[in-house]
Amino acid sequence: MLTLALILIPLLAAAAIFVLGSAGARKIAIGAAVANIAIAVAAISTSCSGFTLNVLENPNMNLALDLHANGGISVILLILSVIVTLAAVLSGTCPKGHEGLWYGSIMMISAGAIGAFIAKDLFFFFAFHELALIPTFLMIGMLGRGERKEVAWKITIYLAFGSIILLAGILMIATQLGTFDMTELKPLALYQNEVALLLIIGFGTLVSLFPFHSWAAPAYASAPAPVSMLHAGVLKKFGIYGLIVVAYKVAPDGMAHWLPLLLILLLFNIIWVGLVTINQRRLDTMLGNSSVMHMGYIFLAIAALVDNGSSFAMQAAVLLMFAHGISIAMSFCLADRIESKTGTLEINQLGGLAKNTPSLAFLFGLVGMASIGLPGLANFAGEIMVFFSGFEDWSHADGFGPLQIATMIAIWGVVISAVYMLRAFRNIFQGETVRRTEEVTPLSFNEKIPAIILGLVLLVVGIYPNTILHFFN
């Protein structure tokens, strides 16, 4: 029952918020987010048995939830979801009179994401993700910034495209195996290549795999901060999660068949999008593109898993998903603060911000360093494992294979990300203050809290990655 509660609490909170309207919306949302953390802790530590509600007999389709069906991955992504949810509830500035939509949507996205990660049934795995997308579109279209209508359309079409292709792949799996049960997934006898391609494109679009990535940066730039945090930090990980727990299980040979394509696309993610990121003039689109870029590393781990059956590539991918989720959420949270304090995110119009808001500079520096892979912060632990997985079982007698060459090129990404991140930090926080930053006030305690929570997670996991990795045992 605890697993069901993980979804019901945010859903009920969302319902309560929609019913009650603006009054108390924030309090309900915070309460639900905190309660969900407590329940998550309880559910993980008691290894509860899960929840099953039969929906269809043939093929067998159940509303089944199980934390432990997919090794430790679901547990880790659940932790990610509840932490980012709490931070998202505490972040951003809700426009007056829209509290219902604002906090209700956050709760809906959270419920959908958690549902997708703990569902044991392929159909609900898919459906929960779709459930989370609806409030995402609404929030961008109604409360977004800039060209919000256009952006909302764009992300809708892209993700719908990805979802349809994905659904086709899922249906092909279900018809062959005769079940939706994710614990019964096994390599398909037929059409592995076709299924693998559908899943790579379907899941890939949801994770902004090149060339299906151009929805991400404008969407994150336009969306209200909590939505960017939840989508980039949590919901987007659905695609990677799917590739690991579905695609790799049902079509290992099919994935291997498409490995060269995957390697090329992921290098485009890292190098091509990395260069695009360098050229951004606004902090929000820069962060959005950087998150696209970092997906390349996670795809690299999947490529290693497919290529050499690496003994730690899956753990590397999940650890990096977790780290990236936390760090990108923290980035968007702080970028939102910069905008609300200075009125702009144009990097050239900012400068010297560290003088008046040292804590903002410290927190942004911390997350910037995390995202460029500084040791001691979670992302580094994930990245170094990914790079090592690319060389596992390599023998000099074979020369450099495609995977090793891709790994070596991918490492250049650590230089690219340092270039844009340090450039942004230099131009925004260092130097003399400029007109926009002259009279900025320091961060208040309430503004700091979400960033501090996320920053602490980055530090703890970075210093002692076993806090996350031990869930695999």
Add this chain to the structure above:
Amino acid sequence: MILWLLFLLPLVSAALIHFVLKQKLSNLASLIGTVSTLATLVIAIMWTNGSFSTPDSWSWISVGSFNASIGLADDQLAKGMMIVVCGIGFLVHVFSLAYMDKDGAKARYFGNLSLFMFSMTGIVLAENFVMMFIFWELVGLSSYLLIGHWYKKDTAADAAKKAFLSNRIGDFGFLIGILMTWMLAGSIVFSDMDGTAFIGSGSWMAGAAVLFVFCGAIGKSAQLPLHVWLPDAMEGPTPVSALIHAATMVAAGVYMMARFFGSVGLEARAQVPAIEVIAWIGAITSLVAALMATQQDDIKKILAYSTLSQLGYMVMAVGLLEPDAGMFHLYTHAWFKALLFLGSGAVIYACHHEQNIWKMGGLFKKMPITGFTFVIGTCALTAVPFTSGFFSKEGILHAAHGTPFYWIALGVAALTTFYMFRLIFVAFFGKAKDEHAEHAKEVEFRMFAPLVILAVMAIASPFLGKLIPANDFTPDTAFHWNEVTIASMIVFLIGFAAAFVIYRGRSSDPINIPLFRNKFYIDEFYAGLVKWFQDILAAIVHFLDEFIINGLLVGGLTRCAQGTGNLFRRNCQSGNLQHYALLSGVGILIAIYFTIFS
């Protein structure tokens, strides 16, 4: 267990200063930083005397075949290096107490200094490549923070960024080298590396791995072509330059190569021809940097180029497969170069932050202790007989003897003597050329005491055998009285005579060589490269991404979809929520229907 304090003391000190004490309690902060460094020095000395046993390593990540732990290397290389780091670290802390006393961000300064001590300790004690890489990056961070200490100054902020990025480029290769070594030598743990297998993988593979690893040293030890960050790093406070950018961190590249070569045991040079490349990079760096140093006017810049040049010496020794000679020079150089930098700091302090040597002059009489210790440091650097530099430079000349590197090394030795005595004659002798120099006074005790101790070490360090960070090494291993010694003394005399004739009593520079003065225009070249290559490439890619992929390819699909959407809109989009719910319900039903009955 006590040995873990080497890590914990500076780490706790850094955390305490940054998060608890802050600027309000900056005096206490500076004291805590200094005392913690003193404690680590004491522990390091006791460790050298064999007091402690090495604790078990702590597993950081252990998944599948990937095992990375935090553990201590227990050998003379690590112990000696630890003494250098803690010893100079402590003296620099003491010096900073006075030098940074009035600074508005003293607490941040001392906090970052502690962070540096923590990170540097990690590099020195690392028992495996991953641990070394972790702390390798962390010293990069502390260096970044300390160079950018006065971050409101554009030059300081830019220099910090430049240092970090140059190092990142080196680390790109370093990481690839680590990955290759992991598989070629069978382990990332230094003591478990299989040298036979490593060399057995063929000269091409082993050579590539060595050169990739060496990329890390090129970045950290500022060798050509990534040397450009080190002179700019002088934007940081001068004690930082002494500790990080002269004595310890920049030498980490040499230390890393010594440890790596010691682990894979590359004795026979013929087997890995790539090593020649290392020697050439070191030799060219030392020569080019020495040439640049002859035409600099900023006292810190002269010393910075001198550091580059000496690092080139050490790298050359490593490339000549004499890492012990390189480490010996690293060890003596650390003491006398820290002395020179702190001396320059005292001068700059006394002259109200004037750094141009042509606005100094006559300082020897006004600042006798600083002046005298500075001359001792200069003598050591220029290898005056029976100073520490004399013995260690000898080791390198011996390693190079009989190769073309020998002549380069001698040329660099002459140039070193020339530019250092140019500095001495212009800044310390002759008439004061500026008001500030006129009124300069000797610095206070907290500043000159470290100078005196370092001056003692500049003479005595080779005779403290237990401290030398090289296994089974004594000075006479490197030193033999023969024609190399004579040549070394002759080039000293040539350099000294040239400086004496050209610069004694001058008030402006009679020589002007724009090529040297402008650092061979390498910075300008890089600026152009970054602008044309990286930025313009990024702009082109951005354009393609925006207009081809997003605009035409995907945009075409989008318009297609929108066209279909318009059809639907006429019939289905009523703006009525119930209508939508009905449609989604129908959609789900259709999906289920096809699933079940197909």
